[in-house]
Amino acid sequence: MTKTVSPRPRTVGATGPMASLAGLLREWLPRQRWFAGKDRPVTDLGLLSMTELFTGCLHLLVHAGHTGVPGPGGDPAGDCYQLLLGVRQHLAPRLGRALIGRAEQGPLAGLAVYDALQDPRSAQLLLERLRRPGTAGPLVFEADPSVEVPAGLVPRVLEAEQSNSSLVYGDEFILKVFRRIQPGVNPDLEVPGALAAQGCGRVPAPVAWLRTTHPQEATLGVLQPFLRNASDGWTLALQALASGGDFTAEAHQLGQATAEVHLALASAFPSGPHEENARTAAAMAERLDAAAHCVPALRPYVPGLRTAFGALVACDPGPPAQRVHGDLHLGQVLRAGRDWFVIDFEGEPSRPLDERRGTRSPVRDIAGMLRSFDYAARQRRPWRPEWARRCREAYCAGYASRAGWDPRKKHGLLRAYETDRAVYEVLYEARHRPDWLPVPMAAIERLAVRGG
Structure with missing residues (x-):
């Protein structure tokens, strides 16, 4: 595992952008396949971190709360979710399915907000960050130095129903982006890595991964070889x-x-x-x-x-x-x-x-x-x-x-x-x-x- 530090990008404050995003996300989140609280309305959204990953793409960790249903320790019930949101003035027709909505107030008023994982440009830039280990605010990109990931691999989103989002790059690698985030090392990073060290060939080994250090240490995504003919x-x-x-x-x-x-x-x-x-x-x-x-x-x-x-x-x-x-x-x-x-x-x-x-x-x-x-x-x-x-x-x-x-x-x-x-x-x-x-x-x- 190798790690280098890149210049720290601008971390967006928690006040302004959520004034633009909260209403859109309250409606959009419950419609997503990976959202866990479909049987309970989202009554409040709390911003845990927001980072401008690259121009026009915001990385968010948000807490979706359900008032009236007590969680562990008496805290409001809810979950933390990872979102990558694109923001632009004009949305290309090919991204119509990715549209979350157009912000009506706050600093993003008038701009189209969409799921950036559906955008090939954003998906390619995300892979570039994984190819070059470093940091982006609280985000940490790490990789296995023994595996070379080529540049320019064409991304596509897997449409199969699942509890996370997956991108395939050039039919060579697959990136699983975890949506519901819990503190700690995700087993989908921990276990394949340990099995690879054991020489077990039944499980594709991690190639690169993304984690956050704020508000708590947590795994956000894992890149692995893609079995193209499987x-x-x-x-x-x-x-x-x-x-x-x-x-x-x-x-x-x-x-x-x-x-x-x-x-x-x-x-x-x-x-x-x-x-x-x-x-x-x-x-x-x-x-x-x-x-x-x-x-x-x-x-x-x-x-x-x-x-x-x-x-x-x-x-x-x-x-x-x-x-x-x-x-x-x-x-x-x-x-x-x-x-x-x-x-x-x-x-x-x-x-x-x-x-x-x-x-x-x-x-x-x-x-x-x-x-x-x-x-x-x-x-x-x-x-x-x-x-x-x-x-x-x-x-x-x-x-x-x-x-x-x-x-x-x-x-x-x-x-x-x-x-x-x-x-x-x-x-x-x-x-x-x-x-x-x-x-x-x-x-x-x-x-x-x-x-x-």
């Missing part, structure tokens, strides 16, 4: 379903890849003790109650789901707790040629960063992938439960062939973690994709009524 597991699974093809060979190899990543994680990070099943079960039950409070459709199944958590208390504790992926599913794996790669180690963005960086049972990741096979199978009618069942069996068999233990022999653990995952999915879909809610609800019915 397809994600979700797309491949749906293609197999559409053609009536089998996916068990791919699922078996994916299980092997998952086990290899878990073994590398166990070597790269200190392992924890076995999770206390009673404490884990209590936490799962607490999440179930919170989800049922928010999603009425879940409430009739609560008693049956609690049996899965109650049975966990008497189970074999299983493998030791260790660092895991935290949000593993078919959309988080890529296949290039005959090889599977694992990406997106950020974990579940809705959970606290300290929790996502903690040690967990590897069964958590396995349960996430098993749920994903079920998600895929339910994308086509008629539903093909046997397709999901075969994939689940093949995946577990592949995992067992590398890990030295078989997830299928940990039925109580697997059922509890799969139930916990399905509860998370219900809450997620209810908030973000209501049309998808029947998918996890079908699993909820299975897990509650038939016990797995």
Whole structure:
């Protein structure tokens, strides 16, 4: 890692520009895919930092608050978000989709404000900052000196739905810009870097990254190699379903890849003790109650789901707790040629960063992938439960062939973690994709009524 200091650019004051931006952002933020508080109105916006990254582009960290809903310690509930805003007099037609609005008051009155990540010029200038490590006010740009990033790579924005924003440069590198910011090192920087040091080839290594030192240390973005000829597991699974093809060979190899990543994680990070099943079960039950409070459709199944958590208390504790992926599913794996790669180690963005960086049972990741096979199978009618069942069996068999233990022999653990995952999915879909809610609800019915 190398670091040089460049001349410090002008840091814009907090008073004037927000008079122009606050009204626009209150309307724009809740419409964004990555905004976490869609079910609560933005009642106040607090500016945490604002820096003119380059001419016509402002970098902001803002706190979106929700009055009346207490947060930790009694503070107003809300989240910190990273924004890159372009400001100009005239907006080119090609940037029409990026428009946030035209400021009506304050120092930016009359100017068009837009999402600068959608602007190729701004995206290229952002890459240039990553190519040359240095500082910009509270922003720090750092890079792996052993990797050369060419200049002039053409950027494009990935349109896939996700909880962050991603830019691909010349089909050679991909930059993930984190939107919801929490203090600390983001696992999507920490974990791939540690795995690269272990020689694990299943995970693309970080090339450059962006962080802030104010108001607290936090990771803002990570640049990694882009696997240009790869397809994600979700797309491949749906293609197999559409053609009536089998996916068990791919699922078996994916299980092997998952086990290899878990073994590398166990070597790269200190392992924890076995999770206390009673404490884990209590936490799962607490999440179930919170989800049922928010999603009425879940409430009739609560008693049956609690049996899965109650049975966990008497189970074999299983493998030791260790660092895991935290949000593993078919959309988080890529296949290039005959090889599977694992990406997106950020974990579940809705959970606290300290929790996502903690040690967990590897069964958590396995349960996430098993749920994903079920998600895929339910994308086509008629539903093909046997397709999901075969994939689940093949995946577990592949995992067992590398890990030295078989997830299928940990039925109580697997059922509890799969139930916990399905509860998370219900809450997620209810908030973000209501049309998808029947998918996890079908699993909820299975897990509650038939016990797995």
